[in-house]
Amino acid sequence: MNGAAITGTGVLPAQMLKRLLAEGAIAADLPLAEGQIQPASLDLRLGTTAYRVRASFLAGAGRSVAARVAEFEMHRIDLRPGAVLEKGCVYVVPLMERLALPPGLTAVANAKSSTGRLDLLTRTITDGGTEFDRIPAGYTGPLYAEICPRSFSVLVRPGMRLNQVRFRAGEARLDDRALAALHAEVGLVTGKAVISDGLGFSVDLKPADGTLVGYRAKPHTGVIDLDRIGHYAPADYWEEVRSTDGTIILDPGAFYILVSREAVTIPPTHAAEMAPYLAMVGEFRVHYAGFFDPGFGWAAAGGAGSRGVLEVRCHEAPFVLEHGQIVGRLVYERMAAPPDQLYGAGVASNYQGQGLKLAKHFRTP
Numbered sequence: 001m002n003g004a005a006i007t008g009t010g011v012l013p014a015q016m017l018k019r020l021l022a023e024g025a026i027a028a029d030l031p032l033a034e035g036q037i038q039p040a041s042l043d044l045r046l047g048t049t050a051y052r053v054r055a056s057f058l059a060g061a062g063r064s065v066a067a068r069v070a071e072f073e074m075h076r077i078d079l080r081p082g083a084v085l086e087k088g089c090v091y092v093v094p095l096m097e098r099l100a101l102p103p104g105l106t107a108v109a110n111a112k113s114s115t116g117r118l119d120l121l122t123r124t125i126t127d128g129g130t131e132f133d134r135i136p137a138g139y140t141g142p143l144y145a146e147i148c149p150r151s152f153s154v155l156v157r158p159g160m161r162l163n164q165v166r167f168r169a170g171e172a173r174l175d176d177r178a179l180a181a182l183h184a185e186v187g188l189v190t191g192k193a194v195i196s197d198g199l200g201f202s203v204d205l206k207p208a209d210g211t212l213v214g215y216r217a218k219p220h221t222g223v224i225d226l227d228r229i230g231h232y233a234p235a236d237y238w239e240e241v242r243s244t245d246g247t248i249i250l251d252p253g254a255f256y257i258l259v260s261r262e263a264v265t266i267p268p269t270h271a272a273e274m275a276p277y278l279a280m281v282g283e284f285r286v287h288y289a290g291f292f293d294p295g296f297g298w299a300a301a302g303g304a305g306s307r308g309v310l311e312v313r314c315h316e317a318p319f320v321l322e323h324g325q326i327v328g329r330l331v332y333e334r335m336a337a338p339p340d341q342l343y344g345a346g347v348a349s350n351y352q353g354q355g356l357k358l359a360k361h362f363r364t365p
Contacts, residue, residue: 198331
């Protein structure tokens with residue numbers, strides 16, 4: 001690759017990803033599908049085989065994922081006719097895409113929004129990898145998805161997109177001073193901006209209308225076919241969570257869909273990623289899923305501020321969550337250039353202008 005695809009420091013936009021594809025830094029078993037290149041990321045597609053393994057693993061330095069799969073494989077599943085990935089099991093699926101990154105380019109992967117909202121723990125692993133979802137500069141080799149359905153069993157097929165990858169040239173992350181300056185310029189969040197190692201997200205437990213504040217996954221449900229959009233009745237899979245006093249009690253092991261109190265904006269010059277808040281604030285964790293593309297909540301792309309959906313799991317003990325409590329943070333990054341297509345402006349953007357919203361597979365309540 002001649003490096004012409006990289007013309008600045010920051011997260012690479014869609015037009016640069018197309019150049020990487022043309023130059024061979026991104027390759028695939030099949031031609032890319034429509035909409036697979038997003039404003040600041042590339043959707044990754046499942047291949048034709050899933051390996052049921054005994055446990056989650058990383059390849060480790062000097063070792064391949066294929067060799068580790070051979071160590072831990074219980075059985076393999078042909079995905080071509082469609083296959084169910086069972087709740088509570090761990091699977092490794094070779095992806096259709098592979099990389100040959102130049103020395104100056106790193107990548108980070110994440111679950112897609114709908115994947116996170118189904119409580120599908122989906123992480124990217126690589127040959128020689130010592131971290132989930134982190135791909136070092138110069139990596140050449142295949143990509144794999146580790147998938148662990150935690151609340152619902154799911155029906156999958158080759159080509160489905162559960163995770164995505166974002167490419168970076170150099171240091172892209174904004175420090176708190178730069179983040180405060182950006183907020184002063186464009187207004188990143190409604191209300192007071194809490195800036196500390198990112199932009200703080202708090203939970204909304206006092207909705208403007210009614211008492212519905214979230215949903216809790218039911219423990220025993222049917223299979224969800226990931227190709228069925230707007231198909232499933234929410235009541236078959238979720239219990240409504242209501243509050244009259246601005247508090248709820250999180251139960252250990254339960255999975256919740258909540259919503260942020262703040263509406264946020266991602267300007268075209270930046271991208272963002274949801275990250276957990278401090279573990280010391282309570283016995284719960286906000287799920288990792290969450291690349292926020294340039295244009296999310298941006299007025300020119302039809303947003304005018306969009307709230308963030310929070311995927312929350314409680315751990316060791318019941319925990320009282322209160323309205324306005326900070327539960328996550330958005331880490332902003334510079335784009336190497338504004339993308340030629342913004343989130344919500346003509347691309348498949350299921351969650352622009354969202355409030356409290358389940359995954360796209362469920363009918364609107």
